[in-house]
Structures are given as structure tokens and as C-alpha cells.
Amino acid sequence: MARFGLKTLTFLATAYLAVLAILFIFQSRFLFPAPQDRLDPAPGFEAVELTTSDNLDLIAHYRPAAEGRPTIVWFHGNGGSMASSAFETRVLAAKGYGLLLASYRGYGGNPGAPSEDGFYADGRSAMAFIADQGVPSDRLIIAGNSIGSGTAVQMSSEFAPAALILVAPFTSLPDAASDALPIFPVQMLLRDRFDNAAVLPALNLPILILHGTADRVVPFDHGRALSMRNDRAEFVRFDGAGHDLSFWREAQQAQADWLMSLGQ
Numbered sequence: 001m002a003r004f005g006l007k008t009l010t011f012l013a014t015a016y017l018a019v020l021a022i023l024f025i026f027q028s029r030f031l032f033p034a035p036q037d038r039l040d041p042a043p044g045f046e047a048v049e050l051t052t053s054d055n056l057d058l059i060a061h062y063r064p065a066a067e068g069r070p071t072i073v074w075f076h077g078n079g080g081s082m083a084s085s086a087f088e089t090r091v092l093a094a095k096g097y098g099l100l101l102a103s104y105r106g107y108g109g110n111p112g113a114p115s116e117d118g119f120y121a122d123g124r125s126a127m128a129f130i131a132d133q134g135v136p137s138d139r140l141i142i143a144g145n146s147i148g149s150g151t152a153v154q155m156s157s158e159f160a161p162a163a164l165i166l167v168a169p170f171t172s173l174p175d176a177a178s179d180a181l182p183i184f185p186v187q188m189l190l191r192d193r194f195d196n197a198a199v200l201p202a203l204n205l206p207i208l209i210l211h212g213t214a215d216r217v218v219p220f221d222h223g224r225a226l227s228m229r230n231d232r233a234e235f236v237r238f239d240g241a242g243h244d245l246s247f248w249r250e251a252q253q254a255q256a257d258w259l260m261s262l263g264q
Contacts, residue, residue, distance in 0.1 A: 031147075031173070031192060032114035034107040035081045042086035044093060050103065050125040058103040058110045058122060060129070061086065065098025070139040070162065070264045073100045073126050073155070075119075075148030077168075077246070081108055084247075088145060088167075091252035097259075098135070102126040102151075116150065116173075116192035123151040127159050138162050141264065143255070144169070145246040146218060150194025157199050163206045163262055165255055167246045168215055170222045171197040179219055200229045207233040208258045210251050212241025234258070 038059065041047050045061040052058065061082050065071045072092060076085045085101035086093075093099055104122050105112030112118060130140060140161040144152025149169030156164045170176035173194040177186040200207070207230055211223030220237070227235035236254055238245055245251050 031078060032106065033079050034104070034114055035079070036107075036109055037081065038109035039082045041082070042093075045086065045099070045101070048100075048129065050122070050129050052105070052112075052121045052125045054112075054121060056105055056110070056112045056122075058105065058125065059108060060103040060126065061099075061101040062129075063093065063099050064133070065135075065139075066096030069096045069098060070141055070259070071098030071100065071130060071133075071135045072141040072143055072165075073102055073130060073152075073161075075102050075123065075142075075144040075151045075155075077146030077148055080145070080148070088246040089252070091249060091256055095256050097141075097256075100126055100130055116194055119151045120154050123155045124158070127155060139264075141165065141259065143167070146170075146243065147173070147194065149196055153196045153199050153203070156203055156205065161205065162264060163208070163259065164203065165208045165210075165258075166196075166223070166226070167210045167251065167255075168212065168218050168223065168243055169196055169209060169226055170194070170218045171225050176218050176222065196226055197229055200226055200233070203230060203232075205232065206262055208236070208255065209233055210236045210238065210245060210254060212238045212243070212245040214240050215243045215245070217243035 041061045045063045048060055048062045050058045050060050074085050082101055089099050105118045106114040141163050142152045142156050142161045143165035145167040149166045174187045174190050209223050209227045211220050213220045227233040
């Protein structure tokens with residue numbers, strides 16, 4: 001019996017270490033399940049090319065703002081695409097907001113491999129494009145959904161937009177991964193951090209955070225905890241909403257109403 005127990009423990013330990021190794025080696029594939037289809041722009045958008053500081057040419061979709069409206073740079077989630085971004089921003093587009101649906105390396109047929117530093121470089125190329133369009137910072141809104149919140153928060157710290165919108169954000173990527181895989185030491189394994197909780201307190205701008213109470217990918221407590229990290233953050237809960245909150249018309253309308261309350 002003792003020998004059987006020892007064999008069982010040895011098997012379980014070996015299996016645990018094997019899974020741990022797989023998580024570490026293939027973490028980028030798990031974190032960035034990048035769709036590869038290159039999609040045509042939604043009506044009203046045009047395909048534009050963004051060039052990064054490391055000389056990657058990325059395709060994004062852009063529509064200029066109607067007269068008097070600001071422009072929003074939208075960073076989608078880790079499984080997103082230009083099509084999902086267009087659907088996530090359909091209410092904002094209908095109200096005449098300018099939109100740059102930002103693109104990532106390794107997504108939608110773009111060159112390169114996704115990573116935190118790579119996403120930040122891609123975000124900076126989006127900011128440079130918007131500056132070239134003559135959009136001033138006081139008419140620029142940055143928004144991010146899920147893992148896109150990481151790039152949105154970092155770009156807000158670097159470029160000081162008029163406002164920041166976060167949908168279903170996490171406090172940090174390791175925190176979210178720990179919630180999903182509590183039996184593994186993911187805090188030690190992850191190379192990419194996207195530490196929103198560390199960056200958000202220093203932002204001096206209006207911030208809107210939306211989160212669903214039934215989110216099983218990034219738990220509701222992440223959004224609520226982030227909102228407590230900055231006195232200028234407003235938190236809106238959506239009872240019964242999951243991680244698909246960005247697709248909810250009510251969530252998009254809440255973003256538009258909030259921007260209007262700011263005079264944007």
C-alpha cells in the first residue's frame with residue numbers, strides 16, 4: 001500500500017511538473033491566441049498602415065471623427081480582431097466618434113510575435129498615427145478591453161489623453177492568471193506582466209472602468225480593485241454580464257454617455 005501511494009505521488013508530481021513546463025514554454029500561445037485572418041474594414045472605416053519603432057508594418061482600421069467629436073483609439077482583447085473591434089465600438093461609431101481600431105503584431109496577418117513590449121511598441125505606432133492626423137491630446141480618448149487594458153493604461157501614462165476607458169480590465173496579467181490557475185505559480189512563470197494596478201494611480205485624467213459581475217475570465221473584483229487605485233476613476237458594474245461585456249450595447253452606450261458628460 002505504501003509503495004502504491006509513493007508511485008501515485010511520484011506520478012502526480014511528474015504530471016504537475018510536466019504541465020508547469022508546458023505552461024512556461026508555450027505561455028505566449030495561451031496568452032495570445034491571435035486570429036490570423038486579414039479582414040476588410042467595416043463600413044465607414046479604411047485600412048491604414050502603422051509602422052512600429054522596430055520596423056513592423058501593421059494594418060489597422062480607421063475612421064475620422066465627425067465635426068466636433070473626439071477620436072478614440074481602441075485596443076482589443078487577446079482573442080480579438082478588427083471585426084470584433086468594429087462590433088465593440090458600433091455605438092460610438094454611430095455617434096460620430098473617430099475611431100482607430102489598433103492592431104497588434106502577430107494578429108490579423110501582421111508580422112511579428114505578440115508580447116507585452118511588442119504591444120506597447122504597437123500602441124505607440126497607433127499614437128503616432130493619430131498625431132499625424134492632427135488630433136490634439138485634449139480630443140483623444142484611449143480605450144482597452146481585457147488584455148487591451150494593459151496597452152491602453154500604458155499609452156495613457158505616456159501620451160496623456162483626455163480620458164481613458166477600460167472594459168473588463170485586470171489588475172495585472174499574473175493576477176488574472178493566478179485566479180484562473182490557482183494551483184500553479186504563474187506569478188513566477190509569466191514573462192508578460194501588464195501591471196495596470198501599478199501604473200493607474202499616477203494617471204491624472206478621467207477614467208471609466210466597466211466590469212460584469214459574471215465575468216469568469218477576468219473576475220469582477222479586478223475592475224473594482226483598479227477603480228480604487230485612482231480617485232478620478234468611475235466604476236460601473238453590469239450585473240450578470242460576462243467577459244463579453246464589450247459587445248453589450250448597454251456597455252457601449254454607457255461609454256458614450258460618460259464621454260458626453262465630460263464634454264467629449
